[in-house]
Amino acid sequence: MFKSNKDLELPPQLKWKFSHEPELLGWTIRARNYNTFVANGMLLFMAVLNVGAAFIMYSVYAGMSQPWRTLSCVFFYTLMLFVTLSMTHQRTKFAYRFSRSGIECCEWKDFPEWALTFLKWLAGITAIFFVFMATIDPSFLLGALIGPGGIGLTYLSMAYSKSYREMHTQYHHLIHEWKDFTQLAIATNREVVDLKYSTTLEGDDFVTNWNINIFCKRKQKEKVAELIRPFLSPGVPFIKAKVNVPLSTD
Template identity: 40%
Template sequence: MNVSEGLSRVKSLLSHWATPRELPSQLTWKYGHESELLSWRIKARNYNTTVANLALLVMLMIASAIALVLYFSSEFIKEPWRTLSHVFVFALISIPAVCMTRQRMNFAYRFTASGAEFCEWKNFPEWTLRFLTCLAIVTAILFACMASLDRDASYLIYAVIGPAKVMLLRASMNSKIYRGVHTIFHLRTFEWSEFTEVVIDEKQGLVGLEFAWYDDYMKEDALSVASLFAKRRELDHLLAFFDERLPHLPRVARSIDRAA
């Protein structure tokens, strides 16, 4: 089997990754004028997932503890409002926790005869602002209904304080600084000659390409690994592609930093 046939076979095997490969307007392929040998797009968690999952578990336990403490210390609230209000407290804490620890980045990879291009981007989640706005409205309506049904004006205080806190959170999330932190656009371009090793992390199901670069701060040459996020079941097909394109590079089995 010659090189062209091998590349065609790998490209066919990866065809089910054929999600739209359109890039955001902030990014443009450098080798876009060349025919692609292989390309795919995927959403992945580019951070230590074990730590994130543990953090989520801890935050859910804290949310449960806070909700239970508030439940048993608010005997003045009648049922079923007492239960509903504290389920709401749990949701208010846990939903942001889930969103923070399950974030995914958009990745797009494109290989041509000239080299490789890796794009990553994350747009600001506008849905969170809409969710908080709806949450504030629902909270106000809920406590207003409680005040009307139980004829207890104290609920009107919560009808003001609850939505006010939610809208304050929304305002802080809508700030320029917060938006900047949660909006990312990166493009990395490599020539084939820049790669020095093919790194395999079977535990995470990742393949990485090691490359050399000059560290201006340390004033010395350095090595880094570009992670290639893909479906675990396609690991062998991806390695076959690199066998065709980079047969001279050694394969090394070691851990890959997902955030690199």
Template identity: 50%
Template sequence: MLKFNKPLDLPPQLQWKYANEPELMTWSIRARNYNTFIANAMFWFCFVAITAGSSFLYRSTKEYLVFNAISTLLFFIIVNAALISMTHQRMNFAYRITQSGVEYCEWKDFPKWALTFLKWFTGMMAIIFIYLATIDPTFLIGALIGPGAMGLMYLSMANSKTYQRMQTEYHHHFLHWKELTKSTVATNRVMMEHEYSVPQEGSIYMTIGRQYIFFTPKDKERVTQLIKNNLLPGTPYVFGKVDVLN
């Protein structure tokens, strides 16, 4: 049985800084750490355009209907898969709350499953086109354009260290309770926003910013109440819309 809610394990590149302190609460989650409204709007706009383009591509050719249908379906699947990978990316988060503050790690590993999927999908499409080529040699052109291009894409992704580094991230964050200047419980997403002010090392100036805490709906009450109880007296704790600025 697949366990889609299995807790995420920290990668070896990340370690808890305050692991010696008893934890008040810990959890992990995969979340979209960006403005999802814009991303969703972009997805649906592009999806409609891709669907219209696929329909036009299919209707533009009257001959070789089987080849045309397969090539159109291939175009539709590949382009939409690329679109979803851009608009619905998720980051891995692990949170740990202690008496000292809020500590969390975020990371994104290179998606090796994408390479496996692309390899098997390319192989299946190549077999289909080779079989169709026994009926009509014209399908060999389709095999070069479709599965051939996908094979080149697979090789470039699998062998490009630069591309793999671009798809990999590891970050560690910690905020003391005294550094939090405001906490906002989002009304438009299941998350919190923390504004903070941290002294710059060797400087009289402060670093001002905001961090986002993601959690599941079933943990919302427990997380928000725990954070509220540990904020310093006088720290604003409000409810409102949060626009993720990442």
């Protein structure tokens, strides 16, 4: 009925089940599928720790000239804050497809290879800078060990840690038939349409009651909800309420 620009392509790991049916609605979006309050709290906590680390670094650099001493600590803090932000506020990619059979949601999160490339080049550039400055002020040799060395260790821990890669990589394909939904809600606190469902999952012998958050683009959640409503079973509640996005969907 209406379509948004599809700026994301499905990865090869994910395929539409009802691709043989006409698409009623489909779009892709990048969203944070977790509790942003908790993520903001984690970022604040790590920012405070980084301030402490920067002060320790400042005391270690006592022999360095004041301007470069301050600049090195500010650079270190900014870098660590950037790395922390990339871990606590990473966005997940979503693709939605509505058909006569139901709703399909593909969600995926690729490992941020760009961050590794950035850290590798940054470590090399800063090492060259500190070595060059050490020809003027020998105290910069200590900075070359702590600054670029710390960046290099961060790069190695991210690049070769299997658990870290798994934490930042996921591929999920969710399929729900219209008859399974038991409540439709328009979120008042986020750009989300929330659908509660009750179904027996494949391989289970019990009924699962849960919900699916459909992340919408700005000012589209009302239109999405109105399209969904006619496909639901008679008597399914349609409400507006505050929606609690889970701590994590991993």
